[in-house]
Amino acid sequence: MLKELLLKNRSYRRFYQDVRISACELADLVGLTCYCASGRNAQALKYKPVTDSVLCDRVFHNLAWAGYLKDWDGPEEGERPSAYLIQLLDTSIVENCLCDDGIQAQTILLGAVEKGYGGCIIKAFKNESLREVLQLPEHLKIMYVIALGKPKExxxxxxxxxxxxxxxxxxxxxxxxxxxxxxxxxx
Missing domain, CATH: 2.20.180.10 (putative fmn-dependent nitroreductase like domains)
Known part of the structure; x- marks a missing residue:
């Protein structure tokens, strides 16, 4: 069962954009992280769900896609993620999350695959611009953007x-x- 989930869990970069993921489904995915191991048991990672199509578009324009594909600027309109989970480190708890970020991101993607979705963990983003779009307070540091949707590729x-x-x-x-x-x- 786990091997099957791992084989389906790829870095998907093109989606059926019109297949929306609900805020409730995103909350379920974030809920899975409550069961993850946590360095020092600090549990300092939090998530900003993005489901609104206008805000999704604003997030999208702050991301870089598939560095090895030099002639590709990312998914076209209609193939973009229908939701995002922005992984945030609450620096009022700890300054470094150790390995929690990767553990939780993988857990979220495995949960997404189980629900028939897929995603991509993105580290290449315009930090200050994205912070402004999301209206984040200073103590929340963006770790990763997890793009989610129904895979199209x-x-x-x-x-x-x-x-x-x-x-x-x-x-x-x-x-x-x-x-x-x-x-x-x-x-």
Whole structure:
């Protein structure tokens, strides 16, 4: 069961934008993080859900998409995320979340896959502009933007060849992701 979720959990970058994710569904995904391990048990991560289409558009214009695809500026209108969860570190609790950010982001994406959605964890964003769009107080630091929606693209996992880990796209839009084998990960 877990392996099936992991195989479906890809970095999706194109979505059926008209398939909306409700605030309730986002709250359910955030709720999963309550069960995650937390360094020092600080539990300092919080989330800003974004479901409104106008605000989603404003968030979208503050993101960078798929760094290896140099000729692609991100999903076109109609293929953009229908929701976002903005992961925030509450620096009034701690200054560093250790590894909590990755644990929780992965948990959210696995939960999204279980609901028939998919997403992409984005670290490339215009920090100050995005903070302004979201009207965030100073003590909340943006860690990641988790883009969510109903996936519209075909992601193909393939064996990594010659150490080339860069993902790529075919003319038909299929997104190829090279992966190392388990034997290559064991020393």
């Amino acid at each position: 075909n992601v193909v996992l393939e064996e990594m060849k010659d150490g080339d880990y860069k993902y790529w796209r075919e003319a038909d839009g299929s997104h190829h992701v090279p992966k190392r084998s388990a034997k290559d990960l064991i020393i």
